[in-house]
Every structure is written in C-alpha cells, then in structure tokens.
Amino acid sequence: MIRRALPLCIPASVSAAALGALLGGRYVAASALIGVAIVFLNFVVHGLSLEHAARISLTALYAAGLFGFVVRLGVIFVIMILLNQLDWFSPVAFAAAVVPCTIVLLVFEMKQLSGRMQVDLWDFSPAGDGRVS
Numbered sequence: 001m002i003r004r005a006l007p008l009c010i011p012a013s014v015s016a017a018a019l020g021a022l023l024g025g026r027y028v029a030a031s032a033l034i035g036v037a038i039v040f041l042n043f044v045v046h047g048l049s050l051e052h053a054a055r056i057s058l059t060a061l062y063a064a065g066l067f068g069f070v071v072r073l074g075v076i077f078v079i080m081i082l083l084n085q086l087d088w089f090s091p092v093a094f095a096a097a098v099v100p101c102t103i104v105l106l107v108f109e110m111k112q113l114s115g116r117m118q119v120d121l122w123d124f125s126p127a128g129d130g131r132v133s
Helices: 002-024 026-056 056-082 091-113 116-120
Strands: none
Touching: 002 026, 026 056, 026 091, 056 091, 056 116
C-alpha cells in the first residue's frame, strides 16, 4: 500500500509548495511542504507498524491500528508546536496542508482496502512470495 501511495507525494508536494508560494511566499511554501512530508511519513510509519504488528498477532494488529493512530496524531501535533518556535514557520499553512493531505490518504487507503484489491495486499507467507498460508 505504501508503494501505491508514494507516487501521490510528488504532486501533493508540488501543489502545496505552489499554493503556499502563491498565497504567502517561500516560508509559507516551506511550511506547507513540511506538512505534506509529515503526512506521508506518518503514512509510511502507519503501514510499517501494521506490517510489524500483523506478524505478531491479531491483537497486536488491532492495537497498532487503534492506538497507533492516536500516537501518530499526537506526534504531528508536537512537531507543529516545536516548529512553531521558529520565526519563519506558518502553522496555518502547515495545518492547511496536513488536513487535506491526510483526508486524501485516508480515502486512498479505503479505496485500496475495499473489494478485490484487499486480497492482493495481504501476504502471510514468511518469504513474501505471495502465498497465503
């Protein structure tokens, strides 16, 4: 799922930077770019944590899915607070990039996990050869 989402990072970054530069200059563009990068990093951590938890047990998978979301949102909030200490950082641009980018990725994830595509994403074989045990 991560490999399928990463190509979206480039157009999202370009759009956020262009809109930020247009509306407020280079610092707003940089703040928006940081927001997009944080969202995609969050998505990668989400995917990797679910992959790791799935190898342990179903309980670990559920815990990683439920509590991991809350923890990652808290980390994004702390990052925004820390970045807000910088004079050039724009929390409005950061949030304006984080919120829609997160929503787009959540919709993307729902589309990927619905229907026939879901079977293609699960791989329980130890060697990763695509066979379901």
